[in-house]
Amino acid sequence: MNYPTRRGAVVAGLLALGSVALGVLVACPTDQEPDRRAEVITSLIEDQLVPTLADARQRGAALDGAATELCAAPDAASLTAAQDAWWQLRAPWKQLLAVPLGPIVDDGFDTAIDFWPVRPASVDGGVAAGVTSQAELDLLGVASKGMPAIEYLLFDPLAGDEAVLAALTSDQGPARCAYLELLASDVALRLAELDDAWRSQYTTTLVGDAYPDVASAIDAIVNALISGLHDIDDMKLAKPLGLTSASGADPELVESRLSDRSLSDALDGLAGFEAAYLGADDGASGLTILVAQRSPDVDAKIREELEQAKLALAAVPEPLRLSISSDAAAVEQAQVAVERLRISMTADVASLLGVTVSLSDNDGD
Amino acid sequence: MGPGCCERARAWSRQRVDASSLVILRVFVGLLVCVSALRFVARGWVDELLLAPSFHFHYWGFAWVQAPTPTLAYGLFAVLAAASLAFAAGLRPRLSALTCLLAFTYIELIDLSYYLNHYYFISCLLATFVLLPPVPDEDARVSQIQLTLVRVQVGLVYLYAGIAKIGADWLVYAQPLKTWLARRADLPLVGAWLDEAWLAHLASWSGLGFDLLVVPALLWRPTRAYAYVAVVGFHVITGLLFPIGMFPWFMIGCATIMFAPDWPRRFMARDRTPASTPIDPRLKQALTWAAGALLLVQIALPWRSLLYPGSSLWHEQGFRFGYRVMLIEKVGFAEFRVHDRATGRRWKLDPHAELSPLQVKMMSTQPDLIAQYARHLAARLEREMPGSAIEIRADVFVAFNGRPHHRLIDPNTDLAATREGLAAKPWILPAPTTHPP
Numbered sequence: 001m002n003y004p005t006r007r008g009a010v011v012a013g014l015l016a017l018g019s020v021a022l023g024v025l026v027a028c029p030t031d032q033e034p035d036r037r038a039e040v041i042t043s044l045i046e047d048q049l050v051p052t053l054a055d056a057r058q059r060g061a062a063l064d065g066a067a068t069e070l071c072a073a074p075d076a077a078s079l080t081a082a083q084d085a086w087w088q089l090r091a092p093w094k095q096l097l098a099v100p101l102g103p104i105v106d107d108g109f110d111t112a113i114d115f116w117p118v119r120p121a122s123v124d125g126g127v128a129a130g131v132t133s134q135a136e137l138d139l140l141g142v143a144s145k146g147m148p149a150i151e152y153l154l155f156d157p158l159a160g161d162e163a164v165l166a167a168l169t170s171d172q173g174p175a176r177c178a179y180l181e182l183l184a185s186d187v188a189l190r191l192a193e194l195d196d197a198w199r200s201q202y203t204t205t206l207v208g209d210a211y212p213d214v215a216s217a218i219d220a221i222v223n224a225l226i227s228g229l230h231d232i233d234d235m236k237l238a239k240p241l242g243l244t245s246a247s248g249a250d251p252e253l254v255e256s257r258l259s260d261r262s263l264s265d266a267l268d269g270l271a272g273f274e275a276a277y278l279g280a281d282d283g284a285s286g287l288t289i290l291v292a293q294r295s296p297d298v299d300a301k302i303r304e305e306l307e308q309a310k311l312a313l314a315a316v317p318e319p320l321r322l323s324i325s326s327d328a329a330a331v332e333q334a335q336v337a338v339e340r341l342r343i344s345m346t347a348d349v350a351s352l353l354g355v356t357v358s359l360s361d362n363d364g365d
Numbered sequence: 366m367g368p369g370c371c372e373r374a375r376a377w378s379r380q381r382v383d384a385s386s387l388v389i390l391r392v393f394v395g396l397l398v399c400v401s402a403l404r405f406v407a408r409g410w411v412d413e414l415l416l417a418p419s420f421h422f423h424y425w426g427f428a429w430v431q432a433p434t435p436t437l438a439y440g441l442f443a444v445l446a447a448a449s450l451a452f453a454a455g456l457r458p459r460l461s462a463l464t465c466l467l468a469f470t471y472i473e474l475i476d477l478s479y480y481l482n483h484y485y486f487i488s489c490l491l492a493t494f495v496l497l498p499p500v501p502d503e504d505a506r507v508s509q510i511q512l513t514l515v516r517v518q519v520g521l522v523y524l525y526a527g528i529a530k531i532g533a534d535w536l537v538y539a540q541p542l543k544t545w546l547a548r549r550a551d552l553p554l555v556g557a558w559l560d561e562a563w564l565a566h567l568a569s570w571s572g573l574g575f576d577l578l579v580v581p582a583l584l585w586r587p588t589r590a591y592a593y594v595a596v597v598g599f600h601v602i603t604g605l606l607f608p609i610g611m612f613p614w615f616m617i618g619c620a621t622i623m624f625a626p627d628w629p630r631r632f633m634a635r636d637r638t639p640a641s642t643p644i645d646p647r648l649k650q651a652l653t654w655a656a657g658a659l660l661l662v663q664i665a666l667p668w669r670s671l672l673y674p675g676s677s678l679w680h681e682q683g684f685r686f687g688y689r690v691m692l693i694e695k696v697g698f699a700e701f702r703v704h705d706r707a708t709g710r711r712w713k714l715d716p717h718a719e720l721s722p723l724q725v726k727m728m729s730t731q732p733d734l735i736a737q738y739a740r741h742l743a744a745r746l747e748r749e750m751p752g753s754a755i756e757i758r759a760d761v762f763v764a765f766n767g768r769p770h771h772r773l774i775d776p777n778t779d780l781a782a783t784r785e786g787l788a789a790k791p792w793i794l795p796a797p798t799t800h801p802p
Contacts, residue, residue, distance in 0.1 A: 035550040035560055214551040234715065246703075246710045246750070295802050298769060343698045347762050347770035351696040352802070354544040 047280035067184035071177035098272025118148035233338035262320035312337035378510035383627035384501035393618030395453025525688035527576030539565035540766035541694035583623035679796035697729030739780030
């Protein structure tokens with residue numbers, strides 16, 4: 001046995017193999033499209049989240065001003081203006097919640113601004129307690145404040161605007177108005193804080209302190225989109241419809257039931273999803289690029305299911321608080337359509353992009 | 366095989382070999398088990414994974430293993446860490462290995478959804494060490510059979526990992542590596558290549574070759590050094606690319622058992638390891654047979670998946686305890702439908718309401734866990750609603766290795782009425798016939 005010779009042969013063989021591998025590596029033409037994940041993330045942040053948040057901040061300030069004017073001179077015109085301001089703020093806010101990401105959820109802004117369904121007793125408790133300062137308001141729980149609490153003070157679907165105005169001008173009117181002003185100011189403040197938090201803490205690629213790499217940032221975005229859809233099909237539709245409990249339909253669980261903005265809230269949520277998925281240029285910069293790179297069929301399916309969900313939601317008769325009983329089939333059809341989209345996002349998109357990778361630090365192999 | 370052959374085999378097994386490679390392995394394993402235990406505590410997983418969930422998935426036949434109280438849970442980890450250090454140091458090796466085995470395995474048995482191949486491997490390795498403690502006899506040596514049994518124990522992981530890769534998904538479609546490597550396409554220098562299909566194919570075939578050849582390459586002296594460089598490179602790369610915890614470090618340590626038995630002598634001036642306490646030779650022989658039987662069980666178990674019709678990648682029957690590592694990228698969606706026969710009412714239940722995100726994630730792709738949770742749901746609801754008669758059905762959709770999602774479970778089967786066991790589950794729907802992208 002000539003051991004050194006054999007070792008030499010092995011070394012030579014390995015070197016040859018390594019050379020071939022290196023040659024293949026260098027010479028092999030690239031057949032893949034470039035990695036566009038960072039571009040998709042940047043577009044989502046710069047073209048959607050940051051402008052929508054700036055818009056919400058502006059509209060929050062407008063609501064604050066409208067509430068002040070209403071309380072200075074409570075009449076039908078100022079009430080309508082305040083209601084309009086509240087309604088206008090819902091659109092960008094609900095679009096933001098379609099991608100519950102970063103400080104929106106991490107710092108609890110979602111519940112601080114929009115804890116629902118509203119609990120009238122908690123809001124009345126705030127009024128009765130005579131809370132007049134931000135410091136006192138900060139001590140109250142999320143059920144006593146936020147946009148649903150403002151909705152409770154501005155809308156009455158049964159007794160109408162006259163009853164709202166009567167409440168604001170009654171003996172308890174000043175306390176009610178002071179609380180309303182404080183709530184509107186608090187929402188404006190929270191939106192400003194959220195806007196500042198985004199700008200100061202998150203880069204336009206999301207990669208940094210928040211997420212260690214591009215893959216983690218994409219994971220977070222896809223999971224946020226799935227969570228946003230879950231909010232629509234489960235919280236906004238299935239629960240009020242009684243699909244998730246043995247107790248049947250319950251209008252008390254309908255979001256924005258006092259303003260009857262429930263279906264618009266859900267449609268705004270889907271609009272937020274659509275903007276994130278398709279991107280600012282309707283398909284040129286959204287998540288759709290990454291999905292289509294892996295599977296054009298799955299991308300087409302997502303687009304089709306999104307359209308079906310929008311159509312099914314639009315077909316539900318207004319208001320939702322009544323149609324969950326009077327036209328439950330239409331509501332259930334909308335719920336199923338949104339859930340179908342969520343299933344495809346959860347299973348197909350996540351699988352294609354390796355998002356919910358079957359590996360995590362604790363499930364290693 | 367004639368009597369001469371048996372005689373030669375018997376003589377070979379009784380040969381005396383240097384114990385130092387086993388001693389080094391003992392130190393590796395003891396230290397790594399200790400690090401694993403401390404890491405588990407430091408990352409908050411005791412609270413998050415063991416204490417917080419109100420429901421745990423049990424292993425078949427181990428429903429009696431209950432989630433521990435906080436004191437007991439932290440106590441178990443303290444005992445595990447202390448015993449593993451004692452084992453590494455060679456203090457009462459059989460007792461310390463037994464303590465490690467019991468504590469480690471108890472923790473492992475608390476929740477089936479946390480099953481990991483390398484947890485199973487460590488339990489088996491510790492059991493081997495209980496039967497045949499890795500300490501030298503009075504002559505500073507051990508029997509050839511003792512060393513061989515440990516080598517086979519370690520080699521099984523690679524061999525079965527390799528066998529499991531022989532399939533179309535891995536070899537033809539390079540899945541799931543194609544998906545996983547593309548996730549790291551943002552890495553500097555090499556990132557651009559990780560999104561390339563040809564690299565995923567190259568990595569898949571190389572992975573297969575590595576798993577099947579690395580043990581003989583480590584055993585054969587001329588290739589040993591290169592094979593170990595490959596072992597280190599392979600495990601370091603997979604450890605960097607994928608979040609696979611302690612697994613790479615265990616295998617880098619354990620692979621040294623394939624070296625010449627006396628390899629540590631080059632680095633150890635004097636062996637200070639105390640000799641083992643002599644025991645009755647017949648008892649020792651019985652323990653050796655028991656260690657062999659343990660290995661035979663491990664060798665046989667992976668093949669049981671052949672008894673179930675269809676792709677085990679899809680239905681996962683007979684999938685566990687088979688060292689099928691890193692084979693599937695699987696994502697599922699599960700929702701349960703409740704029907705109370707007593708009142709006729711129907712409603713849906715989202716498992717997130719009771720289970721942790723990790724439990725939901727793992728359950729959503731594994732039929733036996735889905736059925737187990739359905740039975741638990743029915744029992745819980747019947748307890749909460751006296752007089753009710755609950756049926757549970759499930760809508761489960763699973764996408765694996767890049768295929769579009771398909772239903773995993775027959776939506777008409779009342780899963781609450783299913784029984785736990787090893788029989789084939791007729792309510793699992795066939796695997797999709799589509800190919801991965």
